[in-house]
Amino acid sequence: MRKSKLLWVVLLVFITLLAVSCTSSSLIPASSTVNGTLQVHYIDVGQADSILLKASDGTAVLIDAGNNPDGPDVVNYLKSQQVKELAAVIATHPHEDHIGGLDTIIKNFPVKAVYMPNASSTTKTFEEFISAVKASGAKRIQAKAGVSLDVPGLTGRFLAPNGSGYEDLNNYSAVLRLTCGKITFLFTGDAEDISEKEMLSSGQDLKANVLKVGHHGSDTSTTSSFLKAVSPQYAIISVESGNDYGHPADSVLSSLSGAGIQVFRTDKNGTIVVTCDGESVTFAVGESLRNILPT
Numbered sequence: 001m002r003k004s005k006l007l008w009v010v011l012l013v014f015i016t017l018l019a020v021s022c023t024s025s026s027l028i029p030a031s032s033t034v035n036g037t038l039q040v041h042y043i044d045v046g047q048a049d050s051i052l053l054k055a056s057d058g059t060a061v062l063i064d065a066g067n068n069p070d071g072p073d074v075v076n077y078l079k080s081q082q083v084k085e086l087a088a089v090i091a092t093h094p095h096e097d098h099i100g101g102l103d104t105i106i107k108n109f110p111v112k113a114v115y116m117p118n119a120s121s122t123t124k125t126f127e128e129f130i131s132a133v134k135a136s137g138a139k140r141i142q143a144k145a146g147v148s149l150d151v152p153g154l155t156g157r158f159l160a161p162n163g164s165g166y167e168d169l170n171n172y173s174a175v176l177r178l179t180c181g182k183i184t185f186l187f188t189g190d191a192e193d194i195s196e197k198e199m200l201s202s203g204q205d206l207k208a209n210v211l212k213v214g215h216h217g218s219d220t221s222t223t224s225s226f227l228k229a230v231s232p233q234y235a236i237i238s239v240e241s242g243n244d245y246g247h248p249a250d251s252v253l254s255s256l257s258g259a260g261i262q263v264f265r266t267d268k269n270g271t272i273v274v275t276c277d278g279e280s281v282t283f284a285v286g287e288s289l290r291n292i293l294p295t
């Protein structure tokens with residue numbers, strides 16, 4: 001009798017331990033959906049955009065590459081981050097301050113896919129970009145609302161463009177919403193009020209914790225209804241100090257501060273690196289970049 005009672009106790013302890021271990025292992029997938037951390041590098045390229053997405057397994061995606069002369073600098077930056085290949089390049093729209101450096105990037109790194117809107121330009125810059133894409137053999141995918149970013153380890157979906165025939169190329173901007181666990185990022189290119197209105201009426205979820213402010217903080221973007229729908233905690237403005245356009249506009253800065261949004265700017269902070277662990281984000285600028293970036 002005693003022996004069998006002991007056996008029952010042992011069995012009970014074993015079952016309890018098993019239950020506990022099952023409970024904790026069932027919790028693991030919730031935090032590992034991100035597969036480690038994701039870094040978003042808002043590279044300081046002056047009056048232009050260039051953003052590197054880098055997962056902890058090395059998967060890298062580049063959104064824009066600044067103006068033509070920025071190409072070699074962005075190549076060096078990616079090399080300093082141990083980027084060996086790009087799972088995707090996103091050319092938000094055909095303006096030089098976004099695609100200018102992309103031909104140099106495509107010639108220096110293997111690129112699997114290039115996402116771009118169905119928009120073109122007659123500029124030499126655009127022709128050079130298209131020739132580089134063709135020569136690379138990268139898959140060309142049209143970026144438009146509803147298209148998912150097909151990169152293993154990254155979860156993203158394009159929210160714009162929603163239409164065609166825009167007078168201004170800015171409204172063709174590929175707008176990407178990236179999910180990192182519970183955190184969301186919105187990359188807007190130079191999308192202006194027309195595109196923002198279309199995103200709003202499309203009924204898509206626009207909410208994001210971190211917003212890359214549209215069109216370098218110009219007053220043609222960041223309408224109050226759009227900002228309200230996104231309702232970010234943080235905003236990044238990619239802009240050059242003393243630029244000819246007066247970017248960022250005072251009206252945009254005051255709507256951001258009025259909404260209690262913390263603003264980071266490449267003209268004041270230089271390159272900004274946001275690290276997401278799936279639960280929260282941390283910002284690194286200036287001296288603090290030394291702690292997270294390889295030298």
Ligand SMILES: [Zn+2]
Nearest residue numbers: 048097190215
């Ligand atoms: Zn621009």
